[in-house]
Amino acid sequence: MHQTIQMKSKVTYFLWMLIFPLNFFAQQEDTEITDEPFQPKTFSSTRIICGHSVETLPARTMEFRIEHRFGDMFGENGGAQNMFGFDNLADIRIALEYGVTNDLMIGVGRAKGTATPYRSLLDGFVKYRILRQGKKSPVSLTAIAGLTFTYMTASTDISQVSHFPKVSHRFAYFTQLNAARHFGDRLSVAVMPTLIHSNYVAANDQNDLFALGAAARVKLTGRFALIAEYYHTFASEGLRPNDTYKRSLGLALEWYTFGHNFTINLTNAQGIGETQFIPYTTSDWLKGQFRLGFCVGRKFAFENE
Numbered sequence: 376m377h378q379t380i381q382m383k384s385k386v387t388y389f390l391w392m393l394i395f396p397l398n399f400f401a402q403q404e405d406t407e408i409t410d411e412p413f414q415p416k417t418f419s420s421t422r423i424i425c426g427h428s429v430e431t432l433p434a435r436t437m438e439f440r441i442e443h444r445f446g447d448m449f450g451e452n453g454g455a456q457n458m459f460g461f462d463n464l465a466d467i468r469i470a471l472e473y474g475v476t477n478d479l480m481i482g483v484g485r486a487k488g489t490a491t492p493y494r495s496l497l498d499g500f501v502k503y504r505i506l507r508q509g510k511k512s513p514v515s516l517t518a519i520a521g522l523t524f525t526y527m528t529a530s531t532d533i534s535q536v537s538h539f540p541k542v543s544h545r546f547a548y549f550t551q552l553n554a555a556r557h558f559g560d561r562l563s564v565a566v567m568p569t570l571i572h573s574n575y576v577a578a579n580d581q582n583d584l585f586a587l588g589a590a591a592r593v594k595l596t597g598r599f600a601l602i603a604e605y606y607h608t609f610a611s612e613g614l615r616p617n618d619t620y621k622r623s624l625g626l627a628l629e630w631y632t633f634g635h636n637f638t639i640n641l642t643n644a645q646g647i648g649e650t651q652f653i654p655y656t657t658s659d660w661l662k663g664q665f666r667l668g669f670c671v672g673r674k675f676a677f678e679n680e
Contacts, residue, residue, distance in 0.1 A: 416430065416557075417429050417430065417508065417515050417555045417556065417557045417563045417565070417592075418430050418555065418563055418565070418592055419592075419600065419629065419631040419636060420629070420631075420636045420638070420672060421438070421472065421480070421502070421672075422638075422670065422672075423565065423590045423592070423602060423604045424590075424602055424603075424604040424625035424626075424627045424638065424640050424642060425604060425606075425623055425625055425642060425644050425647070425649075425652045426551075426567060426569075426588055426590075426604065426606065426649060426652075426653075427502065427517075427519050427551060427553055427567070427649075428553065428555070428565065428590075429504070429515045429516070429517045429553045429554070429555035429565060430517075431474060431477070431478060431479065431480045431502055431503075431504045431517065432472060432473065432474030432480045432674070433474050433477055433676070434474050434475065434476045434477045435474060435676065435677040435678075436473070436474040436674055436675065436676045436677070437471065437472070437473045437474075437674070437675045437677070438471070438472045438473075438672050438673065438674045438675070439470075439471055439672070439673045439675070440468070440469070440470045440471075440472065440484070440670065440671070440672045440673075441467070441468070441469055441670070441671045442466075442467065442468040442469075442470075442647050442668070442669075442670045443464075443466075443467045443468075443668055443669055443670070444464070444465040444466045444467070444642075444644075444645060444647065444666055444667075444668040445460040445461055445463060445464065445465060445666050445667050445668065446460040446461075446462065446463025446464065446465055446666055447460050447463070447658065447663065447664045447665070447666055448460045448641075448663060448665060448666055448667060449662075449663025449664070449665075450662045450663035450664045452664075453663055453664075459667075460666050460667060461667075464487070465489055465645040465646075465666055465668075466486055466487050466488065466489050466645060466646050466647045466651075467486065467487050467647075468484050468485065468486040468487075468498075468647040468648065469484060469485055470482055470483065470484030470485070470498075471483060471484070477504070478503060478504035478505075479501075479502070479503050479504070480501075480502045481499070481500070481501050481502070482499065482500050482502075483497070483498065483499045484497075484498050484499075484648075485497055485498070486498065486646075486647050486648060486651070488525065488527070488646065488651070489645045489646045489651070489655070491645070491646075491655060491657060492535070492536045492537050492577075492655065493523075493525040493527060493537065493651070493655075494525065494527040495525055495526050495527040496523050496524070496525050496648070496651070497523065497524045497525075497526065498521060498522065498523040498524075498648050498650075499521060499522060500519060500520065500521030500522075501519070501520055501521070502517060502518070502519045503517065503518050503519075504516075504517050505517060505518060508555075508556060508557065513556065514554050514555060514556045515554070515555050515556070516552070516553070516554050516555075517552075517553045517555075518550075518551070518552055518553070519549075519550070519551045519553060520548075520549070520550045520551075521548070521549050521550075521648075521649065521650075522546060522547065522548045522549075522650075523546070523547050523548075523648060523650045523651070524545055524546055525537075525545045526545070536575060536576060536577045536580075539575065540575075541575075543574050544574050544575030545574075545575075546574050547571065547572065547573040547574065547650040548571070548572045548573075548650065549569060549570065549571050549572070549649040549650050549653075550569070550570050551567055551568065551569040551570075551588075551649065552567070552568050553565060553566075553567045554566050554567075560594065561593060561594045562591070562592070562593055562594070563591065563592040563594075564589075564590070564591050564592075565588075565589070565590045565591075566587065566588065566589055567587070567588030567589070567590070567606075568585070568586075568587050568588075569585070569586045569587070569588060569606070569649060569653060570583065570584070570585055570586075571583070571584045571585075571586065571649065571650055571653055571654050572584075573650065573654065579614055579615065579616060579619075580614060580615060580654070581610065581611050581614050581615065584608055584609075584610065584615075584653065584654050585608070585609045586606045586607060586608045586609065586653045587606070587607050587609070588604065588605065588606040588607075589604070589605050589607075590602065590603060590604040590605070591603050592629075598630060598631055598632055599628065599629065599630055599631075600628075600629045600631070601626075601627070601628060601629075602625075602626070602627040602628075602629055602638070602640075603625070603626050603627075604623075604624070604625045604627075605622065605623070605624045605625075606622060606623045606624075606652075606653050607622055608620070608622055608653060608654070619657060620654070620655075620656070620657060621643060621656045621657055621658060621659055622656065623642065623643065623644040623652050623653060623656045624642065624643055624644075624660060625640050625641065625642035625643075625644065626640065626641050626642070627639060627640035627641070628640075635671075635672065635673055635674070636670075636671075636672040636674075637669070637670070637671055637672075638669060638670045639667070639668075639669050640667070640668045640669065640670070641665050641666070641667060641668075642665060642666065642668060643656060643658040643659065643660050643664055643665045643666075644656045644658070645657070645658060645666070
């Protein structure tokens with residue numbers, strides 16, 4: 376009994392540290408770090424909903440992230456019997472990300488995977504801020520490149536995409552150019568042309584897939600905002616049938632406070648990460664196949680000695 380109480384106390388303390396910021400961590404303001412006159416941040420986080428935003432972490436700042444997706448709220452796999460998706464786990468990702476400079480950040484993570492088609496995913500990325508909106512540029516521009524590796528047990532069925540004849544078939548890559556602009560301190564918009572390359576795909580799929588993302592953020596108060604995000608994929612003729620592959624659409628409420636960013640979202644995407652939710656979203660909003668998700672980001676600023 377004593378060990379159980381101790382374990383509960385440790386879990387409670389861990390969650391408290393994540394969700395409720397403490398005064399000895401540096402306060403992260405909703406402004407750009409720039410030598411030019413005051414500029415509001417285009418997005419308050421390095422992510423929008425599923426995908427990256429134009430933002431990077433400040434120098435010497437580490438962020439611990441937990442991203443979570445439940446099951447379908449409605450449709451065949453949802454409803455009251457499954458507590459509107461709360462009984463099921465679509466995907467979860469835990470990651471550490473770090474701001475090397477004010478314009479350069481890196482990150483690594485591990486995701487459960489959705490098993491359609493991959494599970495047990497390791498990922499990494501590098502992100503560089505090329506332009507900041509201001510007198511010299513009408514937009515902010517960021518370039519991102521990343522990869523994922525699945526270490527799931529290979530299928531013995533050679534017809535399955537998870538058969539993996541070679542180790543290299545376990546890799547997938549993405550590269551993205553993220554352009555965004557804020558209009559005053561209330562409205563921000565972004566476009567995200569993205570290229571996905573998977574080393575090994577199904578017979579009705581393609582190795583290279585181009586997608587164009589679009590997003591908007593409307594600031595409600597100093598701490599709350601509404602966000603929408605959509606990725607449109609462009610498949611070659613005769614590949615990626617529409618009755619199987621869908622396009623990712625998400626809506627979210629964002630709460631931002633000192634050193635801590637919390638997002639509650641609704642999306643039809645199951646997987647987490649560009650190489651998963653862009654090519655492998657199979658759920659349909661019109662059939663109730665959307666799910667509740669959340670993301671908690673906790674920043675830790677390391678001061679110069």
